[in-house]
Amino acid sequence: MQxxxxxxxxxxxxFMLDQLxxxxxxxxxxxxxxxxMSKCEEIAAAYDxxxxxxxxxEQVDKTRLDTLLFKLQGLKDIRTTIKNLHNQAVLDxxxxxxxxxxxxxxxxxxxxxxxxxxxxxxxxxxxxxxxxILDPDGMKIATFYIYDxxxxxxxxLRTNMRQHPExxxxxxxxxxxxxxxxxxxxxRALHPFASAIEQAQLALARIDVNLAKAMQIKQMGLxxxxxxxxxxxxxxxxxxxQVKEALAVRGREFQPVDIAFGQQPTLITGANMGGKTVVLxxxxxxxxxxxxGFGIPAASARIAVKDEIRFCIGDEQSVEKGLSSFAAEMKxxxxxxxASRENRKLLALVDEPARTTNPTEGAALVTALLQxxxxxxxxxxxxxxxxxxxxxxxxxxxxxFENGSMDYSLVEVQDGEVPHEALNIAQSLGIDSEWIKTARxxxxxxGKTE
Amino acid sequence: xxxxxxxxLRYDSLSIVGLEKNTGKTECLKYVLDRLPVQTRRIAVxxxxxxxxxVDQVTRTQKPEIVLPEGMFFGxxxxxxxxxRLTSELIDVSDESTSLGRVVxxxxxxxxxxxxxxxxxxxxxxxxxxxxxxxFDIDLVIIDGALSRLxxxxxxxxxxxxxxxxxxxxxxxxxxxxxxxxxxxxxNLELTSDxxxxxxxxxxxxxxxxxxxxxxxxxxxxxxxxxxIHFEGMDGCQTLYVAGALVxxxxxxxxxxxxxxxxxxxxxxxxxxxxxxQQFRLFVKAGGRISVLQKSKLIAVTVNPTSPSxxxxxxxxxxxxxxxxxxLPVYDLLKQQ
Numbered sequence: 001m002q003x004x005x006x007x008x009x010x011x012x013x014x015f016m017l018d019q020l021x022x023x024x025x026x027x028x029x030x031x032x033x034x035x036x037m038s039k040c041e042e043i044a045a046a047y048d049x050x051x052x053x054x055x056x057x058e059q060v061d062k063t064r065l066d067t068l069l070f071k072l073q074g075l076k077d078i079r080t081t082i083k084n085l086h087n088q089a090v091l092d093x094x095x096x097x098x099x100x101x102x103x104x105x106x107x108x109x110x111x112x113x114x115x116x117x118x119x120x121x122x123x124x125x126x127x128x129x130x131x132x133i134l135d136p137d138g139m140k141i142a143t144f145y146i147y148d149x150x151x152x153x154x155x156x157l158r159t160n161m162r163q164h165p166e167x168x169x170x171x172x173x174x175x176x177x178x179x180x181x182x183x184x185x186x187x188r189a190l191h192p193f194a195s196a197i198e199q200a201q202l203a204l205a206r207i208d209v210n211l212a213k214a215m216q217i218k219q220m221g222l223x224x225x226x227x228x229x230x231x232x233x234x235x236x237x238x239x240x241x242q243v244k245e246a247l248a249v250r251g252r253e254f255q256p257v258d259i260a261f262g263q264q265p266t267l268i269t270g271a272n273m274g275g276k277t278v279v280l281x282x283x284x285x286x287x288x289x290x291x292x293g294f295g296i297p298a299a300s301a302r303i304a305v306k307d308e309i310r311f312c313i314g315d316e317q318s319v320e321k322g323l324s325s326f327a328a329e330m331k332x333x334x335x336x337x338x339a340s341r342e343n344r345k346l347l348a349l350v351d352e353p354a355r356t357t358n359p360t361e362g363a364a365l366v367t368a369l370l371q372x373x374x375x376x377x378x379x380x381x382x383x384x385x386x387x388x389x390x391x392x393x394x395x396x397x398x399x400x401f402e403n404g405s406m407d408y409s410l411v412e413v414q415d416g417e418v419p420h421e422a423l424n425i426a427q428s429l430g431i432d433s434e435w436i437k438t439a440r441x442x443x444x445x446x447g448k449t450e
Numbered sequence: 451x452x453x454x455x456x457x458x459l460r461y462d463s464l465s466i467v468g469l470e471k472n473t474g475k476t477e478c479l480k481y482v483l484d485r486l487p488v489q490t491r492r493i494a495v496x497x498x499x500x501x502x503x504x505v506d507q508v509t510r511t512q513k514p515e516i517v518l519p520e521g522m523f524f525g526x527x528x529x530x531x532x533x534x535r536l537t538s539e540l541i542d543v544s545d546e547s548t549s550l551g552r553v554v555x556x557x558x559x560x561x562x563x564x565x566x567x568x569x570x571x572x573x574x575x576x577x578x579x580x581x582x583x584x585x586f587d588i589d590l591v592i593i594d595g596a597l598s599r600l601x602x603x604x605x606x607x608x609x610x611x612x613x614x615x616x617x618x619x620x621x622x623x624x625x626x627x628x629x630x631x632x633x634x635x636x637x638n639l640e641l642t643s644d645x646x647x648x649x650x651x652x653x654x655x656x657x658x659x660x661x662x663x664x665x666x667x668x669x670x671x672x673x674x675x676x677x678x679i680h681f682e683g684m685d686g687c688q689t690l691y692v693a694g695a696l697v698x699x700x701x702x703x704x705x706x707x708x709x710x711x712x713x714x715x716x717x718x719x720x721x722x723x724x725x726x727x728q729q730f731r732l733f734v735k736a737g738g739r740i741s742v743l744q745k746s747k748l749i750a751v752t753v754n755p756t757s758p759s760x761x762x763x764x765x766x767x768x769x770x771x772x773x774x775x776x777x778l779p780v781y782d783l784l785k786q787q
Contacts, residue, residue: 025545094528097540145539161560172535
């Protein structure tokens with residue numbers, strides 16, 4: 001799975017990407033094509049590398065950082081040219097220009113990083129020889145043409161052309177044949193460097209991405225995660241950057257949440273508007289960010305690596321597929337159950353399953369789902385409004401509505417009993433009092449008082 | 451040297467706009483390029499729209515290739531760069547692609563022929579011009595600006611402008627003068643306030659209005675072409691902005707609406723106005739105001755008195771009448787040479 005496959009996930013990872021200050025379009029493409037990491041060593045190495053860049057971003061003076069960022073804006077996607085070089089094709093002037101431009105850029109960035117003791121953070125191949133080939137006059141500027149110094153005969157022709165403009169068409173033809181010969185020689189000379197040029201392009205993209213991630217960590221107050229060895233995941237003061245920003249716009253503050261889970265299923269209950277869905281979204285987001293090597297939105301995080309992450313959000317409608325919300329949801333959860341039978345480490349986050357159907361069957365479906373998944377080798381976190389038997393699941397409850405305000409923190413409770421706060425919350429929203437009062441009376445007469 | 455060459459050098463960008471094919475736009479560009487001090491100023495030239503064929507496909511008349519002087523910078527498509535007949539040094543290859551490939555920027559090391567075909571969208575043209583000025587220290591950018599429906603890039607992003615008109619636009623002298631004068635009126639429309647520019651410039655589609663508190667509102671209708679436009683809930687509307695094309699029907703509705711008597715109608719630039727001279731005059735007569743977000747200073751108008759069919763207007767009479775109508779110098783460049 002690549003980052004581009006999860007970009008539209010309802011967990012909101014697109015926001016993190018949109019906020020990422022990448023300098024080049026090539027780095028963005030490279031990042032979107034990056035596969036999800038699912039090996040501990042790989043993730044650890046990625047974070048070690050990122051760590052170098054976070055320290056660098058914090059310590060380097062602003063002018064130097066800006067110079068480096070500005071340089072990286074010049075990174076272009078020249079994969080087609082590199083492919084032609086690999087295939088021993090004769091490059092044209094535009095392609096030779098691209099190679100020279102990249103070689104000079106790579107060399108400049110290499111020098112800039114070396115000055116900051118960052119030479120080994122990301123290895124950039126040495127392309128001095130490539131520059132030498134494409135810069136016969138040693139000008140060290142990123143422009144290109146078939147220079148006079150490549151061929152004495154060409155130089156004479158061009159002098160002639162300037163002196164005898166009337167013969168220009170004839171001389172031009174002769175010159176272009178000589179130029180073709182030079183291009184052939186240059187392409188042959190560059191061929192052995194094709195792999196190095198390719199690696200340099202990727203290294204520059206990696207530097208661009210690392211710098212952007214590092215700056216995002218600083219700006220959003222993200223943290224570096226610890227890799228969990230025992231299969232448990234724990235966050236302190238976890239937050240959702242997009243929701244946090246949306247709240248800040250309205251002058252409100254995001255209340256961070258502490259949460260931990262392992263292989264035992266976790267059932268989250270709580271009042272409406274208690275942030276249950278946001279918790280699931282944030283857990284999904286954090287897991288994805290972790291496995292794509294980003295900073296984590298929490299005060300601290302210890303995360304277990306997964307092979308597969310599935311987020312089922314209730315109100316997802318697959319209109320294109322012609323499925324109702326219930327059908328779409330059932331299919332999604334079905335995929336979770338199938339995935340749980342495979343021998344892969346699975347994290348499933350299921351938001352209010354079966355909520356759009358009648359409460360009797362809905363509750364049965366949810367209870368059964370918990371039972372079916374309880375013994376599987378997976379982490380399951382599920383929210384619900386149904387009063388169900390938690391079985392082997394551990395229950396967390398949103399603290400809820402207290403003294404006129406919502407406390408979003410999660411507390412562990414012994415059973416899955418759902419809070420009866422819907423009427424109070426509706427009342428606080430200023431909903432029609434006759435409606436609420438009638439509902440209260442109905443509850444009282446049936447003996448199901450709060 | 452004609453006076454307008456010195457005028458050109460006072461601005462950092464110039465567009466040369468032809469009102470019709472064969473009105474002498476390319477002749478005008480050649481004329482300007484031949485006379486600019488390339489050795490002392492850094493000058494770059496590009497074209498917007500697809501302007502490549504060496505023979506005009508519509509009228510089969512000969513279309514001169516541009517001869518660039520040594521030292522001049524130019525922007526053209528990859529395809530036309532490969533066909534160039536001059537020695538040039540590449541300085542940049544853009545990320546954006548046109549129908550003829552990416553835009554390539556280079557500097558002529560020998561004088562020679564090239565077909566120009568540059569950025570084709572408004573934003574890419576602006577970006578290219580910005581790059582030229584900031585990264586490559588270019589003193590003057592020249593845009594070969596076809597008023598083409600095929601290109602969304604507008605020549606009005608340049609600070610100054612030369613307009614080429616001629617018998618190809620109309621072979622009747624009176625009609626030619628009045629049609630050209632109408633375009634000149636549009637080019638000379640006032641700029642709106644800086645505050646309006648700041649608010650409206652980012653909006654590239656839809657209809658918008660600004661109320662007396664300075665708040666921006668969107669009208670549900672997307673274009674002024676729509677048949678059912680209702681100006682409701684627009685009390686205190688000060689400014690009405692049409693991001694796309696401004697057409698006759700819309701202008702008439704605004705004129706006849708009593709609540710919009712005081713309104714300032716804003717369009718992006720003169721190329722977005724597709725109203726007949728009659729409607730335009732009625733609107734202005736009724737006290738209506740139209741202003742623009744970007745405008746170019748019109749430096750001069752050139753004429754080509756010969757139509758593609760071979761009909762020739764009297765050059766001196768044409769120059770005289772047109773100059774009188776627009777209050778600007780008018781030149782017949784072929785005659786000047």
